[in-house]
Amino acid sequence: MKTIHFYLDFISPYAWMAFDALPQVLQGISHRVVHKPVVLGAMLKHHGQLGPAEIPAKRDWTYRQAQWQARAQGTPLQLPASHPFNSLGLLRLATACDAAGEPNRFVCEKIFRHVWCSGLEAADAERLATLSADLAPGADVGSDEVKKLLKNNTDEALALNLFGVPSFVVDGQVFWGNDALPMLRAYLQGDPWFQSPEWTSVAQLPVGVKRKL
Numbered sequence: 092m093k094t095i096h097f098y099l100d101f102i103s104p105y106a107w108m109a110f111d112a113l114p115q116v117l118q119g120i121s122h123r124v125v126h127k128p129v130v131l132g133a134m135l136k137h138h139g140q141l142g143p144a145e146i147p148a149k150r151d152w153t154y155r156q157a158q159w160q161a162r163a164q165g166t167p168l169q170l171p172a173s174h175p176f177n178s179l180g181l182l183r184l185a186t187a188c189d190a191a192g193e194p195n196r197f198v199c200e201k202i203f204r205h206v207w208c209s210g211l212e213a214a215d216a217e218r219l220a221t222l223s224a225d226l227a228p229g230a231d232v233g234s235d236e237v238k239k240l241l242k243n244n245t246d247e248a249l250a251l252n253l254f255g256v257p258s259f260v261v262d263g264q265v266f267w268g269n270d271a272l273p274m275l276r277a278y279l280q281g282d283p284w285f286q287s288p289e290w291t292s293v294a295q296l297p298v299g300v301k302r303k304l
Contacts, residue, residue, distance in 0.1 A: 092121040092122060092123055093120070093121065093122045093123070093261055093262070093279055094122070094123045094124075094125060094261065095117075095122055095123070095124045095125070095259055095260070095261045095275075096125045096127055096259070096260040096261070097109075097110075097113070097124050097125065097126050097127060097257065097258075097259055098127045098129050098244070098248045098253055098256055098257065098258040098259075098260070099126060099127065099128060099129065099199070099256050099257050100128065100129055100130065100131035100178055100182065100256045101128075101178050101181045101182065101185070101202050101203055101205075101206050101213070102131055102142075102174075102175060102176065102178040102206075102213075103131060103256045103257065104154075104157035104161070104168060104170075104207060105157065105160075105256070105257060105268060105269045106203075106256045106257040106269075107161075107166070107168065107203045107206070107207045108157070108160055108161055108164065108166050108168070108269045109257040109259075109268075109269035109272060110199060110200070110203055110257070111164075111166040111203075112164055112166065112269065112272060113272070116272045116273070116275065116276050117276065117279070120276070120279050120280065122279065124196070125193050126185075126193055126194050126195070126196070126198075126199050127192075127193060127244045127247070127248070128182045128185045128186050128192070128194065128241060128244055129182075129241075129244050129245045129248045129253075129256065130178075130179065130182060130241065130242075130245045131178075131255070131256050133245050133249075134245065134248060134249060134253065134254060134255065134256075135254075135255075137249050138254050139304075140254070142175060144174055144175050145175065154170060154174075158170070160269070167204075167207070167208050168207050168208070169207065169208055169209065169210040170207075170210065171206055171207070171209070171210065171211065171212060171213040172210065172211055172212045172213075173212060174213075176212070176213050176214045177214050178206075178213070178214070180214060180219050180232070181202050181205070181206070181213065181214070181219070181222075182241055183232045183233070183237050183238065183241060184202065184219070184222065184223055184226065184228060184232050185198055185199060185202055186237050186240050186241045186244070187228035187229065187230040187231065187232045187234075187237045188226055188228045188229065189229075190229065190230070191240070192237075192240030192241065192243065192244055198226055201222065201225070201226060202222065202226075205218070205222050251265065252265075253265065253267070254267070255267055255268070257269060259271070259275050261275070261278070261279065264278060264285070266278070
């Protein structure tokens with residue numbers, strides 16, 4: 092059985108689409124998925140990046156593409172009333188639902204649907220309180236313990252050199268993005284391509300030029 096660590100932030104429509112598609116992608120493969128809520132904003136800051144919805148020229152395309160992809164794969168998706176939004180409350184809620192900060196699929200799906208299937212404000216305090224009452228986390232969402240667990244997940248992601256969500260890590264190999272799910276399945280099925288130079292030698296490719304930003 093393979094263990095797949097799934098690093099996610101509920102702010103990402105691509106993480107929602109990957110989450111929804113994952114059971115079908117992994118069908119017939121012995122596996123265990125460990126969900127790891129992480130703060131995408133902290134990851135982007137670490138790498139000196141902006142999220143796609145934070146780049147004005149890219150923002151409209153991001154939403155159009157996400158809705159198209161969701162429609163194509165049969166995943167319900169309705170843009171929230173505003174985006175980006177502060178996802179910290181949702182991440183802490185998910186983290187508080189498990190003693191190790193690794194919420195189960197039921198919890199993650201509830202929160203993803205709260206964000207991506209209602210068309211409402213995802214970070215609205217009243218909605219968040221209702222969701223929290225429904226999930227009944229075992230720890231205080233605002234506690235130092237929960238904050239530390241979420242930070243640990245994010246620090247773990249950075250130590251793995253992850254740069255975005257959704258990210259899947261199995262056997263130390265990283266698969267990023269919902270469009271990497273076919274690659275993940277092929278790897279889990281033992282495709283020999285993942286032992287070839289096309290996979291193993293890319294880190295040795297010389298950099299031809301570096302831009303000054």
